[in-house]
Amino acid sequence: MNAMSGNYTTADGRKIGGVLMEMKNITLRFGGVEAIKDISFDIHEGEIRAIIGPNGAGKSSMLNVISGFYHPQEGEVWFRGEKRPTMKPYQVAAQGIARTFQNIALFDGMTVLDNIMTGRLSHMKSGMWSQAIWKGKAEREEVANREKVEKIIDFLEIQHTRKTPFGRLQKKKKKRVELARALAAEPMLLLLDEPMAGMNVEEKEDMSRYILDTNDEFGTTIALIEHDMGVVMDLSDRVVVMDYGRKIGDGTPDEVRNNQEVIDAYLGVAHD
Amino acid sequence: MTKLAETGVGDPDIREETLARSPAISDELSSIPRLLARNVAKFGGKPAYREKEYGIWQSWTWAEAADEIEALALGFLDIGLDPGDHVAIIGRNRPQFYWTMVAAQMAGGVPVPVYQDSVAEEIAYVLDHCGARVAVVEDQEQVDKVIEIKDRLPGLTDIIYVDKRGMRKYDHTHLTPYAEVQEIGRAARGRHEAELQRRRDALGWDDTCVMLYTSGTTGRPKGVVLSNRNIIETSRASAEFDRLGQDESILAYLPMAWVGDFIFSVGQAYWCGFCVCCPESTTTMYENLHEIGPTYFFAPPRYFEERITILTIRMEDAGPLKRWMYNRAMAFARDVGPKILDGKPVSAWDRFKYRLGDLFVYGPVRNRAGMSHVRVAYTAGEAIGPEIFDFWRSLGINLKQLYGQTEASVFITQQPDNEVRADTVGVPSPGVEIRIAESGEVFYRSPGVFVEYYKNPESTASTKDAEGWVATGDAGFIEEGTGHLRIIDRAKDVGKLNDGSLFAPKYVENKLKFFPNILEAVVHGANRDYCTAFINIDLTAVGNWAERNNIAYGSYQELAGHKQVMDTIQAHIEEVNESLSTDPMLSGCQIHRFLVLHKELDADDGELTRTRKVRRNIIAEKYDDLVNALYDGSDKVSTETEVTYEDGRKGSIKATLEIRDAKTFEVRPERMEAAE
Secondary structure: OHHHOOOEEOOOOOEEOOEEEEEEEEEEEEOOEEEEEEEEEEEEOOOEEEEEOOOOOOHHHHHHHHOOOOOOOEEEEEEOOEEOOOOOHHHHHHOOEEEOOOOOOOOOOOEHHHHHHHOOHHHOOOOHHHHHHOOOHHHHHHHHHHHHHHHHHHHOOOHHHOOOEHHHOOHHHHHHHHHHHHHHOOOOEEEEEOOOOOOOHHHHHHHHHHHHHHHHHHOOEEEEEOOOHHHHHHHOOEEEEEEOOEEEEEEOHHHHHOOHHHHHHHHOOOOO | OHHHHHHOOOOOOOOOOOOOOOOOOOHHHOOHHHHHHHHHHHHOOOEEEEEEEOOEEEEEEHHHHHHHHHHHHHHHHHOOOOOOOEEEEEOOOOHHHHHHHHHHHHOOOEEEEEOOOOOHHHHHHHHHHHOOOEEEEOOHHHHHHHHHHHHHOOOOOEEEEOOOOOOOOOOOOOEEEHHHHHHHHHHOHHHHHHHHHHHHHHOOOOOEEEEEEOOOOOOOOOEEEEEHHHHHHHHHHHHHHOOOOOOOEEEOOOOOOOHHHHHHHHHHHHHHOOEEEEOOOHHHHHHHHHHHOOOEEEOOHHHHHHHHHHHHHHHHHOOHHHHHHHHHHHHHHHHHHHHHHOOOOOOHHHHHHHHHHHHHHHHHHHHHOOOOOOOEEEEOOOOOOHHHHHHHHHOOOOEEEEEEEHHHOEEEEEOOOOOOOOOOOOEEOOOOEEEEOOOOEEEEEOOOOOOEEOOOHHHHHHHEOOOOOEEEEEEEEEOOOOOOEEEEEEHHHOEEOOOOOEEOHHHHHHHHHOOOOEEEEEEEOOOOOOEEEEEEEOHHHHHHHHHHOOOOOOOHHHHHOOHHHHHHHHHHHHHHHHHHHOOOOOHHHOEEEEEEOOOOOOHHHOOEOOOOOEOHHHHHHHOHHHHHHHHHOOOEEEEEEEEEOOOOOEEEEEEEEEEEEOOOOOOOOOOHHHHO
C-alpha cells in the first residue's frame, strides 16, 4: 500500500505530509498481562489517524504510550525523525503533543476561560515574580495568550460559556472545552481519547465537524480513539484496528472495512 | 410632509441631538446613503456599530463604517452589479450585513434580507422570485444551502461569504470572501468611483430601500417593496414620537429579514445617528444585553415572559431574606410602580418606599435584565399578558406596545408615554390615518405604506386600494374617549353569536392562555346561542402543582380529568368571564360550558400549525362529537380520538370527558377600576 510510505493525497484532495510519529514494535506489559503486543504503525503529518477496536483491545494503552504516560517494555517511539528517549508526560507535552481524556479532566470550579488558559501554560515563559506583580512581560504574555484562547473559543463556538464554571456545563459542552484546552497548547499532534463517548447522533456530527475543521484550519495532526465505527470511518484518513493487544488491520477506512479479521473481531468470533 | 410635523408630539423638552425636528425632510436626506453621508459629516467620530468579537466589543465609527460600505459598494460594481439587481443577505445580525444593505443601495441594487434559519427550499423560492444576482451569506452553513439550490437560480452569479472557516476546499469560481470583495473594491476605486457617485446621486425618495419577504402564514411569501420615502418618513416620525436621539444604543438581535429590525437598526439608526450593537453569537444575547445596557429596546412578548420565568426560578433558589425582600418589594411595586411611571399622583411616603425598593430590588433586577438604561421599550407581534406587562412597568421600565405590519414599515399605532395599557395598542403613529370598516376590519393609510408586492399586482391590488388604504386583516375598534386602538382578533375569525353580539375567539383564548395552567384554548360560538371552550392543560405547570400537592397521576389524560384540576380551570374561566362582562362589546363571549381535552393539541395531528397557531376548522371537524355535547346539555361525553405518534405511527385514545357549566356575569359596562 503506497499510503504507508511517504506523502500521499487523500480522497478529498488534502495533501498529507511525511511521517510525524512512528511506533516501532511496541510491547507493553502490566505484570503478566500483555496489553500491547508488538505493534507498529505511523502517523503522517496532517492526517486524521484513528485507533479502533473492541473494549479492552488496548487502544487507550496505546494512546498513553504516545503521550508518554506509559513506557513500553519493548519497542521504540520515533517523533519528527528522532527516537524519543523515555520522557515524562509534561516533556512530551512540551514537544507539541496534546491530549484530551475519556473521563474529562478539567477543573470544575474554574471558569471555562480559565480552564482553556491552562492549555497555554507550556507557552508561558515569564517568572513567578513577574506574574505575581502583573507587570511587563507577564501582562504582555497574558494578553497574547488570551487572544489565542479567544480565537479558539470563537472557533469552537463556546462564547456563551466563557465565564461559566466548568462543572456546571453539560457533558457535550465539557467535551468541547476539553478539546479547546488541548488546542490552546497549539499542538503538532493532538490525541483524542473517545471524543464522542456518550453523545447522541447530532452531537457526534457536531463534534466530527469540529475535529475536521481543526485539522483543516490549524493543520493539526490528529490521532483519535473511538468506539463508534461509523463516525471513525467517515472521519479518518487511515485506521489502525486493535484486538486483544494485537494489530489486526491498518489502512484506509475502506480497506479496513473489508478486512475479514476486523469483521470477526467486531462480530465477536470466539477466540481460541 | 408639513402635516407630519404638525402631528408629532409637541413636547418642548427635545434633546438637542434630535435631528427629527425639521419641518420637512430635505431632498438631501432622501436615501439611506445620503443619511450615511450626513452622519459622517455630523458624527464622524462617534460609534455607529459595535460587535463583540474574541471577547471584546469592537467598534466602528460612522466614518469607518462609511469606508467599509463604500469599499463593498465599489466591489459590487467591480463584479458587475447593475442598477435594480437584487442582493440577498443571509446571516445573523452582524455589522457586515448592515453594511451590505447600505452598500447594495449605494451601488443601485436592492437589498433582500432572508431569514437565516430558512431551509434551502425556502431560500430558493425567495432568491428565485426576486431574481437575486448576488448572495451575501454568513458562513459555510449558508454557503452550502445556496450552492445546493444554485442550479435552479440562473441569475445568481456571485456568492460572497463573511466567515472563512471550513471554506478552503470549496470551488471558488463563484465564491468570494467578503473582505476580498472589499479589497477588490478599494483597489478598483479609480475605475469605479465616478460611476458609484453617479448611482448614489441618482437615488431618491421613490427608489426601493429594501425588499422584505413576509413570513407567509398563508400561501407563498410575498416580497414587500419599501421605498426610501417609506423607511425614512416612518423612521423620522417614530423617532420624534419617542424623542430618540444620537446617543441611543440598541442591541440588534432580531432576525434581519424582519421589518422591525430594518426600521430600528437601519432606518432609525441612520435617521438619528445612533449606535447599533451586534451580539457575539445568538447564544450570548442575554449576556451582551447586560453589557450594552441599551436605551431603546424591542422584544416579542415571549421574551418578557421568559425573563420573568428565569427570574422567578432564581428567586425560588435564593435565601429566605432575599426572597422576603423580593416578594415584599414586588407586591408594593405592582401598586405604585406604574403610577409613578405614568406621572400620576403618589404620596411622598410611597415614593420614598419605592426609592428604597429601587435601591435594593428593582435596580438590581433591571440591571440583571440589561434594562438599566432603557428609556423606551416596545413589545409587539402578539398580545402580551397584563401581568407580564405590569411586572416590567412596575420595575420602572417604560415598556409600551405597538401595532404594526411589514406593509406599513412597522408603525400603525403605538402607545405614547403616560398612556400605556395592556389591553390597547395605542394611538395612530404620527402621519398614520386609521379607519374601521363596517366588518370591523382595521384599515390604515400612511407615508409608510409599501409600494407594492414584488411581481404580484393582484395581491397588491387586493391589499391596497387606489387611495392608499391598506387592509390589516385584523378586526378592532377605536376606544371612545381615549382614541386608542384595540385589536380583537383576525378579521376572518370574528363572527356573531345568534343574538347578534360579537364573537372574537382569539381574544378570549388569549385571556385564558395567560393562566400558566392553560396551554391552549379553543373557543366555539360562531352562529350558536352561547360560547363554549376546549381547554388544554399545561403539563409542566399542572404537573408541578400535582407534585407539590401529592396528587398521583399516570398520564396526561388522567391529570386532565382530575377533579381538582377541573375546579382550578373552572375558576380561571369564571375569572375570564367576569373580566369579559366589564366590556360591553365582548361580554357575549363569556364561556358558558367547557371541557378539558384528553390529549394535547398537536401539530403532528394537524390541529396546530407549526408555529403553534390553532387550526379552528380542523379541530371543530375532528371533535364534532365533543362540540355537540357542549351544546346539547349533557354532563359527560365518551369519545375516541386518533393520534399520530412522533415516528408517524397512529393509535387512538378513548376517554370519557366531564362537561361543566361555568358561572357567567351580567354586563357591567364600567371599567373595572371604576367599579371598585
